[in-house]
Amino acid sequence: QSALTQPASVSGSPGQSITISCTGSISNVGTYKYVSWYQQHPGKAPKLLIYEVNNRPSGISDRFSGSKSGNTASLTISGVQPEDEADYYCGSYSSISLVLFGGGTKLTVL
Amino acid sequence: QLQLQESGPGLVKSSETLSLTCTVSGDSVTRSGYYWGWVRQSPGKGLEWIASISYNGHTFQNPSLKTPVTISLDTSQNQISLKLRSVTAADTSVYYCSKINILSVVHNWFDPWGQGTLVTVSS
Numbered sequence: 001q002s003a004l005t006q007p008a009s010v011s012g013s014p015g016q017s018i019t020i021s022c023t024g025s026i027s028n029v030g031t032y033k034y035v036s037w038y039q040q041h042p043g044k045a046p047k048l049l050i051y052e053v054n055n056r057p058s059g060i061s062d063r064f065s066g067s068k069s070g071n072t073a074s075l076t077i078s079g080v081q082p083e084d085e086a087d088y089y090c091g092s093y094s095s096i097s098l099v100l101f102g103g104g105t106k107l108t109v110l
Numbered sequence: 111q112l113q114l115q116e117s118g119p120g121l122v123k124s125s126e127t128l129s130l131t132c133t134v135s136g137d138s139v140t141r142s143g144y145y146w147g148w149v150r151q152s153p154g155k156g157l158e159w160i161a162s163i164s165y166n167g168h169t170f171q172n173p174s175l176k177t178p179v180t181i182s183l184d185t186s187q188n189q190i191s192l193k194l195r196s197v198t199a200a201d202t203s204v205y206y207c208s209k210i211n212i213l214s215v216v217h218n219w220f221d222p223w224g225q226g227t228l229v230t231v232s233s
Contacts, residue, residue, distance in 0.1 A: 001174060003156060032216070034216055034217070034218045034219075036218070036219040036220070038157075038220070044225075045206055045223040045224060045225050045226050046149075046157065046206070046220070046223055047221075047223070048219055048220065048221035048222075051211070051218065051219035051221075052218065052219070057221065089156065089157055091157070091219070091220065093216050093217050093218065096173075097172060097173055097174055098159070098162075098170055098172070098215065098217050099159035099172070099217045100159075101149075101156055101157040101158065101159065102156065103155075103156040104155075104156045104157070
């Protein structure tokens, strides 16, 4: 099963809001609430930002939020800051392959 | 605080078996309800789930993987092991272990992650 589809890159100036999309199908994002988002800085391990579409783990800034509509999930970063520059990955439960990740989106803070 | 630490050979020859270990500290790998897994990331690429194992040894594997894999628990060492047989250059990746929130067979979120270990497959 193919990976979830994310834009390769997005950019924004400090203080702006940006949104990263994650498109799947009815066998994953479109049917289940089990969508998660991860932040990965260069050379570091991924870090959980959002789980079950729109829930933040303890310690994650409320500038990060998630949503879902149809087969597409989205991560929004409100008030982007320089330290948010990183790669972002979505993940979803899949009824076909159990786990799918997106190809990743590089966020550049201008 | 739960922490995971991967270890591996760094370099392995094509067609050989790659063995990786994830040492867990801060909790037991056999704590009821806990699941563990491996995810890899090829250089400059995205994440790929490899396999998962429950606290009592039930396993799941990515059906898309071409490389035969075995995941297991070493309860005496509080470790999770992964073996990939007959590796090729395509298996060159950073390998991460993670605790996974799983409901029945539903793989939910991965947290926390180890820092990863780079494995290069040479010809």
